[in-house]
Amino acid sequence: MRNITRWVSILLIFTIPWEDSISVSSLGSLARAMGLVAAGLWMVTILLEGRFRKPHAFHALVLIFFLWNFASVFWSPDVDTTVQRIKTYSQIFLLLLIFWEFFETPEHLMAGLQAYVLGAYVLVASTLYNYASGTVAVAYEGRYSATGVNAVDLALILMIGLPLAMQLFFVAGKGAKGLFWKLLNLAFIPLAVFAIILTGSRTSLIAIVPFGIFLVTTSKITLNRKMQIFAILLVAALILLPFVPTSVTSRLSTLGSSIEAGDLGGRVALWLESIKLLAAHPFFGIGSGALDMAIGSAAHNTFVSVATETGTFGFLFFFLMLVIVFHEAANLPNGNAGLWLAVFFTWVIGVLSLSWEFRKLTWVVLNLIVIEGSIVRDRRLAALAEKRVAANQPPVIAFVE
Numbered sequence: 125m126r127n128i129t130r131w132v133s134i135l136l137i138f139t140i141p142w143e144d145s146i147s148v149s150s151l152g153s154l155a156r157a158m159g160l161v162a163a164g165l166w167m168v169t170i171l172l173e174g175r176f177r178k179p180h181a182f183h184a185l186v187l188i189f190f191l192w193n194f195a196s197v198f199w200s201p202d203v204d205t206t207v208q209r210i211k212t213y214s215q216i217f218l219l220l221l222i223f224w225e226f227f228e229t230p231e232h233l234m235a236g237l238q239a240y241v242l243g244a245y246v247l248v249a250s251t252l253y254n255y256a257s258g259t260v261a262v263a264y265e266g267r268y269s270a271t272g273v274n275a276v277d278l279a280l281i282l283m284i285g286l287p288l289a290m291q292l293f294f295v296a297g298k299g300a301k302g303l304f305w306k307l308l309n310l311a312f313i314p315l316a317v318f319a320i321i322l323t324g325s326r327t328s329l330i331a332i333v334p335f336g337i338f339l340v341t342t343s344k345i346t347l348n349r350k351m352q353i354f355a356i357l358l359v360a361a362l363i364l365l366p367f368v369p370t371s372v373t374s375r376l377s378t379l380g381s382s383i384e385a386g387d388l389g390g391r392v393a394l395w396l397e398s399i400k401l402l403a404a405h406p407f408f409g410i411g412s413g414a415l416d417m418a419i420g421s422a423a424h425n426t427f428v429s430v431a432t433e434t435g436t437f438g439f440l441f442f443f444l445m446l447v448i449v450f451h452e453a454a455n456l457p458n459g460n461a462g463l464w465l466a467v468f469f470t471w472v473i474g475v476l477s478l479s480w481e482f483r484k485l486t487w488v489v490l491n492l493i494v495i496e497g498s499i500v501r502d503r504r505l506a507a508l509a510e511k512r513v514a515a516n517q518p519p520v521i522a523f524v525e
Contacts, residue, residue: 125165125168125169125172125173126169126173126226128165129162129165129166129168129169129222129226130226130227130232132158132161132162132165133162133222133223133226133227133236134235134236134239135158135239136155136158136159136162136219136222137223137236137239137240137243137488138239138240138242138243139153139154139155139158139243140155140240140243140484140485140488141240141243141244141246141247141281141285141485142154142243142246142247142250142270142273143155143156143484144272144273144274144277145246145247145250145270145271145272145273146272155484156215159215159218159219162219162222163218163219163222166218166221166222166225166226169225170225176225177224177225179221179224180224180494180498181448182445182448182449182452182490182491182494183220183221183224183494185441185444185445185448186217186220186445186487187217188441189434189438189441189442189445190213190214190216190217192434192437192438192441193206193209193210193213193412193433193434193438194210194213194412196408196409196411196412196414196433196434196438197210197411197412199408199410199411200410200411200412200413200414201410201411201414201417201418202411202413202414202416202417202418205413205414205416205417206411206412206413206414208413209412209413209482210412212482213412213482216482216484216487219484219487219488220487220488220491223236223488223491223492223495224491224494224495227492227495227499228499229499230499233492233495233496233499234292234295236492237288237291237292237492238292238305238309240284240285240288241285241288241289241292241309241312244281244282244285244312244316245312245315246270247270247273247278247281247282247319248270248282248312248315248316248319250270250271250273251268251269251270251278251319251322251323252315252318252319254268254269254270254271255268255322259271261274261275261323262275262324265324265371265375266324266369266371266372266375267322267323267324267371267372267375268319268322268323268324268372269322269323275323275324275325276323276325276327276477276478277478278319278320278323278325279320279323279325279327279328279331279474280325280327280328280331280470280471280474280475280478280480281485282316282319282320283316283320283328283331283332283335283470283474284467284470284471284474284485284489285312285316286312286313286316286317286332286335286470287334287335287338287339287463287466287467287470288463288467289309289310289312289313289316290309290313290335290338290339290342291344291460291463292305292309293305293306293309293310294342294344294345295344296309310353310356313357313360314357314360314361314364317332317361317364318364318365318367318368320332321365321368321372321376322368322369322372323372324371324372324375324376326375326376326378326379326389327473327474327476327477328474329376329379330379330473331470331473331474332470333473334465334466334467334469334470334473335466335470337462337466338462338463338465338466339353339354341462342462342463343462388477389477391424391425391477394419394421394422394423394424394425395423395424395425395428397419398415398419398423398425398428398429398431398432399428399432401415401418401419401432402431402432402435405432405435406435406436407435407436407437408434408435408437409431409432409433409434409435409438410432410433411433412433412434413433413482414433415429415432415433415479422479423479424477424478424479425475425476425477425478425479426475426476426478426479426480426481426486427439427475427476429479429481430442430481442481445490446490448494449468449490449493449494450465450468452464452493452494452496452497452498453465453467453468453493453496453497455497456496456497456500457500460496460500464493464496467489467493468489468493471486471489471490
């Protein structure tokens with residue numbers, strides 16, 4: 125039962141990147157339907173085995189943060205939206221516990237990461253199809269995206285997949301099977317970058333920097349191999365870039381002027397409005413999910429949204445969670461720190477222009493970093509215990525009859 129539930133969880137990760145593309149009747153997104161199946165199997169597994177993995181300190185802070193959001197229903201001016209946010213956070217917390225329970229080894233985690241990249245491939249294929257068919261996401265700007273997915277959301281989803289795909293390329297096995305996964309993950313990088321460019325997301329020009337740093341500084345491969353990879357990516361870029369529409373390149377070229385003007389596509393004005401509300405409700409915030417109604421739009425900044433909706437107390441819980449996640453990522457050995465720091469900072473930069481505090485992907489990514497840290501720590505403790513046992517082991521006496 126545990127293995128079945130684990131594979132369902134992996135399949136769930138596959139659906140999360142493209143959850144907005146397909147709806148399942150009254151259940152909502154396909155990812156939500158898969159989540160319900162995984163939750164049911166998780167409960168059955170726990171009851172049959174009679175054990176439950178002790179949560180991490182990260183999960184305790186997530187629970188406190190979510191409960192604080194739940195409490196805001198008592199002072200929220202938009203109770204219906206706050207109740208909906210409560211339902212969303214309840215489902216997300218359950219997902220975190222499921223992944224925490226069933227991703228117990230590096231092999232389990234790598235399978236989850238591969239599922240994410242395959243799910244991101246679905247978005248790449250949808251974006252390229254829409255581009256080939258002339259189906260634009262934003263007509264007046266000539267931008268492209270996957271069906272049902274916001275262009276800026278798509279860019280960040282794919283950018284998070286870039287370091288994951290590169291890591292999977294590094295660790296792929298040998299033989300025909302290993303070569304297949306190597307080529308699949310390597311091909312994802314230029315195709316995803318092309319799809320990201322098609323979105324016209326100016327934030328992506330900054331958020332892709334952590335991936336570049338990871339690629340240059342990783343200790344997973346030698347300098348010669350790095351040069352080969354850069355050469356492959358350069359050739360791919362030279363082939364694909366001529367196909368980028370001028371409408372997209374023109375928009376991307378306005379990044380500098382947008383920053384200089386202090387506008388950022390109208391986001392700065394939304395941030396200022398949100399900060400004014402925070403100043404009026406500094407400790408408790410205005411209520412979870414209530415910001416959209418208050419300013420007539422999302423804040424387009426996760427940190428501003430969390431602070432305004434949950435106040436100083438809620439933002440403190442959120443910030444402490446990020447500190448734990450950063451600490452886990454930074455203390456990983458063998459080059460894995462570079463991978464997860466690249467993922468973490470890609471997310472940080474990306475959500476500066478997106479309200480992703482209630483998106484599954486935010487919490488799944490943070491949870492996976494904590495899972496990686498826990499796996500490494502458990503292995504270290506097991507190795508240390510073996511050394512202590514070996515050091516204190518009495519000599520073996522052979523009896524000959």
